[in-house]
Amino acid sequence: MNSHRFSKISIHPLFWLMIAAGILTGHLWETVIAFTVVFIHELGHALVAQWFGWDVTEIELLPFGGVAKIDSHNEHPFHEECLVLIAGPLQNLWLPLLSFGLLNFSFWGEAQHQIFLAQNNALLLFNLLPIWPLDGGRLLHVFLDMVYPYKSAYKRVLYFSTAALFVFGLLVCWHYPFSVNLWMVVIFILFAIYKERRLLPLRLLRFLLAVSSRKNVYPRFKNLTVTKGTTFAEIFTLFYRNAEHHIRIKDRNDPPIDGKRLANAYFNGTLEGDTIGDYR
Numbered sequence: 606m607n608s609h610r611f612s613k614i615s616i617h618p619l620f621w622l623m624i625a626a627g628i629l630t631g632h633l634w635e636t637v638i639a640f641t642v643v644f645i646h647e648l649g650h651a652l653v654a655q656w657f658g659w660d661v662t663e664i665e666l667l668p669f670g671g672v673a674k675i676d677s678h679n680e681h682p683f684h685e686e687c688l689v690l691i692a693g694p695l696q697n698l699w700l701p702l703l704s705f706g707l708l709n710f711s712f713w714g715e716a717q718h719q720i721f722l723a724q725n726n727a728l729l730l731f732n733l734l735p736i737w738p739l740d741g742g743r744l745l746h747v748f749l750d751m752v753y754p755y756k757s758a759y760k761r762v763l764y765f766s767t768a769a770l771f772v773f774g775l776l777v778c779w780h781y782p783f784s785v786n787l788w789m790v791v792i793f794i795l796f797a798i799y800k801e802r803r804l805l806p807l808r809l810l811r812f813l814l815a816v817s818s819r820k821n822v823y824p825r826f827k828n829l830t831v832t833k834g835t836t837f838a839e840i841f842t843l844f845y846r847n848a849e850h851h852i853r854i855k856d857r858n859d860p861p862i863d864g865k866r867l868a869n870a871y872f873n874g875t876l877e878g879d880t881i882g883d884y885r
């Protein structure tokens with residue numbers, strides 16, 4: 606445990622809208638319960654992230670959970686990411702016990718208990734769908750990062766999420782065509798994916814910056830064989846997360862070029878030429 610503290614807890618406008626709608630339509634209990642379930646879910650992510658010493662810059666509450674905002678300048682091991690992601694839905698597994706316990710109090714009746722169980726289970730199941738930025742989609746992203754280079758994994762998770770969201774949208778059309786809440790969430794996720802796709806070049810740059818300034822050496826090694834005409838930019842798109850890279854140039858017997866040193870030279874402005882063939 607370290608001394609970092611959450612600097613901010615915020616509520617996403619979409620959640621405000623749903624809270625306001627809940628109050629205006631007299632669904633006070635539903636609103637209070639939704640807020641509690643989401644808050645404890647989110648706290649699960651944040652506490653485990655803090656336990657690992659990550660900088661949690663902000664906790665944003667979304668109607669379907671969302672994820673605590675983590676400073677992304679540092680790299681995190683895959684197992685830590687998986688545990689932080691699982692820590693949210695894990696809260697929804699014990700939360701029904703809280704509701705059972707509350708049944709001992711006069712303000713908590715069978716009606717509240719049933720609303721609680723329904724909302725808790727809906728959040729748990731929805732959140733595990735393999736759609737980014739839901740927890741299930743983020744978990745899928747971590748697994749793709751283990752298999753594919755950073756940029757490719759990012760693209761894949763966003764494409765897959767768009768397709769999965771489309772299927773989910775069809776199911777909503779079929780079963781709950783008039784659920785305003787569900788449609789708002791679907792549209793929110795669609796925008797989030799679109800925005801993230803546009804931010805991809807910036808994400809890649811940040812990733813490379815983290816690679817260039819990392820202090821630890823990862824046990825995972827990736828050998829990249831390229832032709833001498835391959836540009837530096839093309840080589841960087843082949844970099845994997847949490848890995849060291851050895852770059853070899855085809856038909857040359859030079860010792861391999863270290864990926865971190867290459868990224869370092871890129872940010873220091875000491876790279877001459879555009880292609881790896883120019884590298885000294």
Ligand SMILES: [Zn+2]
Pocket residue numbers: 646647650670671672693694732740
């Ligand atoms: Zn979550």
